[in-house]
Amino acid sequence: MKWHKPPVDLILSENHIDVWRSDIDVSEEQLENYRHTLSVDELNRASLFTFPDKEKEYVVTRGLLRAALACLLNAPAHSFEFCYSKEKKPKLENATSSGLVFNVSHSHGQALVAVSSNRQLGIDIECIRKDVDFKKLARRFFSENEYKSLLDYEGNVLRAFFTTWTRKEAFVKAIGKGIAFGLAEFDVNIDPDAPAEMLATRWQREDAEKWQLATIDSIDNYVATLATDGDEFKLRTWQFHQDN
């Protein structure tokens, strides 16, 4: 999977899902450019972060989101207005949306933004870190099937844990719930080298077939998954500053 420079006349068709990526470590100039596109609300929120790294991660992710929307909707990046669901999932205000749906994720220096014209969408990226007690987290959050599969897994178990985490979190973000929904309510496959799959849902069996998961696999030491409903789609991957 490669990250392409977007063409000036980028068009998002119904069967496209676009994923945009950025390093958080952009130049000071780029950071200021992004900051200038943010709304007063977003700047206020940014000012509340105690750690400068977290503030930068928020500004760059929102800046990337706005730049991607500007590209697709041919409107200035500062012109978009967001509103929030009860569970805090942001979406475009109707007036400026043209129906576009998005979701964002950021983790330890990387930002991803997913955009589609009409689907439910969730994306999650995680840095593969050694400083987490992955067995404890898996036992607490994963389903029993996933936990057992993870304990039996013979490959890189840390990569399998974080991959599973992103598969699950991308789904709960797609339905707008976050982990409060209950990550043990459904099973995904845990093998990071196999195509991502929703295996079973405990609330209504047929629902598992409605959901598709896709691995975003080209950022070293990170794993990421996209979750969406609906028919087959074409995944396109973009970045503004090509460095790979």
Ligand SMILES: CC(C)(COP(=O)(O)OP(=O)(O)OC[C@H]1O[C@@H](n2cnc3c(N)ncnc32)[C@H](O)[C@@H]1OP(=O)(O)O)[C@@H](O)C(=O)NCCC(=O)NCCS
């Ligand atoms: C928000 C949530 C859905 C994801 O949080 P996260 O993994 O920390 O963060 P991500 O970077 O992937 O996603 C955050 C973005 O999702 C979006 N978001 C917020 N609430 C959301 C919701 N209910 N549904 C979908 N997306 C949501 C926001 O755009 C947010 O970015 P912002 O705060 O900069 O605006 C949260 O409910 C959650 O599940 N947190 C648990 C995090 C955790 O325990 N991680 C351990 C990893 S080992």
